[in-house]
Amino acid sequence: MEIRTRFAPSSTGYLHIGSMRTALYSWLFAKRFNGTFILRIEDTDIKRSNPLFVKNILKTLKWLGIDWDEGPYFQSKRLFLYKKNINKMLKIGAAYKCYCSMNRLKKIRLLQILKGEKPRYDQKCRNMFSNKYINNDYVVRFKNPNHGTVMFHDQIRGKIIFNNIELDDLIIQRQNGMPTYNFCAIIDDLDMNITHVIRGEDHINNTPRQINILKSLNAKIPTYAHVSMVVDNNKNNLSKRKNSSSILAYKKEGFLKESILNYLLKLGWSYGNKEFFYLEEMKKLFSLQTINKSSSTLNIKKLLWFNYHYLNTLPINNDLINYFKKHLYKSKIFCEDEVKLKRIIEIFRKRCKTLKEIVLKSQFFFYDIKYIDKKLINKYLFINYKSIFTVIYNKLFDMKYWNDKNIMILIKTISLQFQLSIQQICMPLRIFMTGTNNSPSISIIMDIIGKKESLKRIKKLLYYSDK
Numbered sequence: 458m459e460i461r462t463r464f465a466p467s468s469t470g471y472l473h474i475g476s477m478r479t480a481l482y483s484w485l486f487a488k489r490f491n492g493t494f495i496l497r498i499e500d501t502d503i504k505r506s507n508p509l510f511v512k513n514i515l516k517t518l519k520w521l522g523i524d525w526d527e528g529p530y531f532q533s534k535r536l537f538l539y540k541k542n543i544n545k546m547l548k549i550g551a552a553y554k555c556y557c558s559m560n561r562l563k564k565i566r567l568l569q570i571l572k573g574e575k576p577r578y579d580q581k582c583r584n585m586f587s588n589k590y591i592n593n594d595y596v597v598r599f600k601n602p603n604h605g606t607v608m609f610h611d612q613i614r615g616k617i618i619f620n621n622i623e624l625d626d627l628i629i630q631r632q633n634g635m636p637t638y639n640f641c642a643i644i645d646d647l648d649m650n651i652t653h654v655i656r657g658e659d660h661i662n663n664t665p666r667q668i669n670i671l672k673s674l675n676a677k678i679p680t681y682a683h684v685s686m687v688v689d690n691n692k693n694n695l696s697k698r699k700n701s702s703s704i705l706a707y708k709k710e711g712f713l714k715e716s717i718l719n720y721l722l723k724l725g726w727s728y729g730n731k732e733f734f735y736l737e738e739m740k741k742l743f744s745l746q747t748i749n750k751s752s753s754t755l756n757i758k759k760l761l762w763f764n765y766h767y768l769n770t771l772p773i774n775n776d777l778i779n780y781f782k783k784h785l786y787k788s789k790i791f792c793e794d795e796v797k798l799k800r801i802i803e804i805f806r807k808r809c810k811t812l813k814e815i816v817l818k819s820q821f822f823f824y825d826i827k828y829i830d831k832k833l834i835n836k837y838l839f840i841n842y843k844s845i846f847t848v849i850y851n852k853l854f855d856m857k858y859w860n861d862k863n864i865m866i867l868i869k870t871i872s873l874q875f876q877l878s879i880q881q882i883c884m885p886l887r888i889f890m891t892g893t894n895n896s897p898s899i900s901i902i903m904d905i906i907g908k909k910e911s912l913k914r915i916k917k918l919l920y921y922s923d924k
């Protein structure tokens with residue numbers, strides 16, 4: 458049997474960590490068994506749907522490399538299919554038209570609540586034979602069985618049973634002729650031959666209704682797996698309305714796709730004690746059975762931890778350099794010198810968790826620092842430094858091969874000559890090269906900054922040591 462899974466986001470919000478994790482699991486499951494992964498955009502909620510969200514969803518999946526084999530299908534373009542099936546169900550008696558007014562429905566609802574009963578449609582129109590109503594103000598309801606139970610084996614949660622009596626006669630077509638969410642989803646799953654429905658736990662109550670509809674159509678029931686929710690620190694579900702919980706917000710912050718994927722995978726799934734998974738490994742090892750039953754809490758520290766790992770272990774290739782470049786553009790730094798960019802990543806990645814952090818810390822490579830903290834100058838620069846750093850300036854000026862080794866040799870020689878520690882020479886250089894007293898090796902930094910610019914900054918040092 459060919460495995461066919463799908464990701465079916467509604468285009469009513471940004472793609473956030475929780476839905477992305479569901480998408481990843483659904484994709485991995487298909488990949489694991491050489492199956493087919495289908496992308497379907499559920500956009501029948503015209504009021505809340507927005508093409509902006511569709512763009513966000515597609516862009517996110519593309520960025521993370523979650524490619525789809527079929528689609529994207531848009532439900533708004535498949536209305537004919539739902540209509541056809543609603544007519545079929547009316548014809549075979551699996552559904553019926555309900556002409557009850559809103560007022561009447563409100564009234565029975567209120568009465569039921571007063572009696573302490575669970576509100577439910579009273580099925581008044583279910584057994585009406587004649588169609589004496591001529592107006593078109595009706596909804597179509599599914600004839601849910603009134604007896605027995607509906608049961609399914611959830612791949613994560615095990616056996617789940619609902620009593621049919623608890624399930625309402627679901628509206629499958631609204632008064633305006635639009636089919637409802639549950640109906641579209643089920644008709645699509647059927648039409649697309651979905652074998653495994655892997656989706657959020659928030660849909661668990663829809664599943665028995667959907668199974669009943671499938672049964673009424675004599676259709677095969679897919680296998681279900683309901684993935685638990687991802688919650689924030691306050692135990693609230695993540696909001697897909699907030700741009701800040703969008704996955705692309707993490708891209709803006711300079712997270713790597715490898716760490717996002719690894720984090721999502723591990724957020725609710727395990728394989729022994731193994732922490733790190735490259736994409737190919739995920740595809741080989743993924744299974745539904747070891748998905749967590751309980752909800753998972755979003756933990757940015759853990760995500761940063763993964764990001765640090767990948768930032769420090771991935772090769773600094775063109776992809777990474779280009780990604781770094783894009784982050785620099787955002788700070789209005791335009792640098793095409795790829796060798797330089799590579800060296801900057803190399804020396805900073807041990808100290809940074811994201812590319813954005815590297816951008817913030819490496820500004821001094823691209824332009825001279827305007828402001829140097831007086832306190833640092835007073836702490837590390839002494840009167841007699843003018844003469845010492847003049848010697849350094851001249852020696853550097855004469856240096857034929859500008860590289861970090863030669864710069865370091867020079868610093869060592871001068872320290873011996875003037876009986877100073879290496880730190881006593883490096884610190885003033887560091888302050889004037891980087892604007893801080895904390896940076897990677899100063900000789901490498903000066904090498905990357907280049908001879909001309911380094912000398913210019915030492916001139917400033919000489920100027921200050923006069924004061």
Ligand code: GLU
Binds near residue numbers: 464
């Ligand atoms: N469109 C639904 C959602 O975004 C998912 C439906 C499904 O997976 O069945 O929550």
Ligand code: ZN
Binds near residue numbers: 554555557580
């Ligand atoms: Zn009715």
